[in-house]
Amino acid sequence: MRNIKFVLSYDGTDFKGWQTQPDCRTVQETLENAIKEITGEKVHVLGSGRTDAGVHAVGQVANFRTSSRLTPDAFLRAVTTKLPEDICIREASEVDYSFDSSRHAVRKLYRYIILDSPLKNPFMRKYAFRCKHRLDARKMAEACKAFLGTHDFHSFETNWPNRNTSIRTILHISVNRVGEFIWVDIEADGFLYNMVRSIVGTLIQIGRDRWPVDCVKKILEAQDRMEAGPTAPPEGLYLMRVSYE
Amino acid sequence: MRNIKFVLSYDGTDFKGWQTQPDCRTVQETLENAIKEITGEKVHVLGSGRTDAGVHAVGQVANFRTSSRLTPDAFLRAVTTKLPEDICIREASEVDYSFDSSRHAVRKLYRYIILDSPLKNPFMRKYAFRCKHRLDARKMAEACKAFLGTHDFHSFETNWPNRNTSIRTILHISVNRVGEFIWVDIEADGFLYNMVRSIVGTLIQIGRDRWPVDCVKKILEAQDRMEAGPTAPPEGLYLMRVSYE
Structure with missing residues (x-):
């Protein structure tokens, strides 16, 4: 398994915040669904922190574990094609398996x-x-x-x-x-x-x-x-x- | 009858353009409905030109004839309370009865x-x-x-x-x-x-x-x-x- 880190920006207007909730459009679920369309895996995307409904991000950081062999750049391009216009992946990189975008943020x-x-x-x-x-x-x-x-x-x-x-x-x-x-x-x-x-x-x-x-x-x-x-x-x-x- | 001129700005994203059309949210109809809520009159709001769906305005000009005695400033404040957040009246003034925001634009x-x-x-x-x-x-x-x-x-x-x-x-x-x-x-x-x-x-x-x-x-x-x-x-x-x- 590998660990992929994304730097994301999103317009929070039409999201009910970061965290997945039933019957709500959230950033986390939107990302997880887009990744699933590419890799077939149901990954868990961990964000550096939850943003509330209507809050925007220019440089949110998130990471997820995957067995896919796609390079980070191929991930960026492939997942981007599955994302709506109000989320953008700005950077993708492979990080140490232990990296945790929430706990390791300083x-x-x-x-x-x-x-x-x-x-x-x-x-x-x-x-x-x-x-x-x-x-x-x-x-x-x-x-x-x-x-x-x-x-x-x-x-x-x-x-x-x-x-x-x-x-x-x-x-x-x-x-x-x-x-x-x-x-x-x-x-x-x-x-x-x-x-x-x-x-x-x-x-x-x-x-x-x-x-x-x-x-x-x-x-x-x-x-x-x-x-x-x-x-x-x-x-x-x-x-x-x-x-x- | 008096002739009132508005300078308007609007975010065109959620409008099907300026001109009233059946079953569409348009700038013209939104303004006419807001004015009706204040004066009770069904006025015709004439714009300097039609903007298409999705096109924005920072300084659109429009005028309408009314029998209301409200001052231009009172019009601005009263109609503003009836308008959605994506339209703003920037200025209001009383103009000559013959003024036509479309034909007289130079x-x-x-x-x-x-x-x-x-x-x-x-x-x-x-x-x-x-x-x-x-x-x-x-x-x-x-x-x-x-x-x-x-x-x-x-x-x-x-x-x-x-x-x-x-x-x-x-x-x-x-x-x-x-x-x-x-x-x-x-x-x-x-x-x-x-x-x-x-x-x-x-x-x-x-x-x-x-x-x-x-x-x-x-x-x-x-x-x-x-x-x-x-x-x-x-x-x-x-x-x-x-x-x-």
Whole structure:
């Protein structure tokens, strides 16, 4: 058996997220069906993490074991012909049999795109969160520095079973504006459920001048989800990159 | 009766074009239904021109006559609440009763976006035409100059009833590349049916080195649609701006 690694991008709009569920169109099942059409095998495609319904990926990583003898490049070309237009395999490679795209990930980078405009933008409605209120991106950039480093992010997670700890390390966080777009980049050694979206929901409160720039430290210390901002909607979120040793 | 002018943008993906047709979701009917919900009137919304199924608009212009006393700004806000997310009214104004957004248009600007990439881009699949072949944008920019000025564009029109003449004047045409995107801007005093898309289909033949850079003059002179390139697909086309005296 061999172990094949894919780097994937997908438009999350029409998927009910990554993970296979009954009667839902998911990324995992779509990939597994496409691979089955090529190899005849019912493989299990393991993703670096689950993305929720409507969340996009530019650089999701997944792997699967196969007895097929196809080269990685032949896999890429053959499986691509069986995939719908909203998923793309960007790279394929053969990896050590023990490689696990979820457990072995050491860093992930997410991007969240906000469009702060009083006007609807028909073209971005599925690709950015439109905030009707103008945001002060400089205050958001100043406030986000308090997230850097190792903290208990319990205030920024939605309850989720099987988590031992909510301590994570944010290696990079930045807020930038170009025109009416603000994007928030967060790279960490791991993410809790809804962590990016609740961090962004909090930064939006600060950008709207509803909460002070220095509120983040207190929210982290409270270890209470009710202290942080709301979970920002999925359409602005992109999994950009997953890194391994 | 008053005459109200709208500047509209819409994502053409889920519309069967501008013009009302039985059992189809069209931009015209969607607007007329939204206005009816506000004023109770069955108005006729006249567009500056019909856009085809899948074609987008950033600055379409339309007008309608109404007995409502709402100010243009109140119209904009009220009708917006009745519109789906893929149409946006960007501006509303009151115009002379005789104003006709179709007959009085003196210039229109269209943009066509090409993504020349061997890789699928899941996010742009409805917003640009993906050409699998790498294109030489400099040759396309050089070739496009032959379209400038007044010509009989019969070689670049799909047959369409009720046209007296296929002579039009192209005031501006340019081809630019940024990264993997090439966009073609064409401004003219009017356009024939499928004119932009057949000009782009021709420029793509030149960009692929299938046809020489100097072929445009001969194609124009032939006055034969079979001499020009194929009609490029709708998803790359945007109506950017309509100008009036």
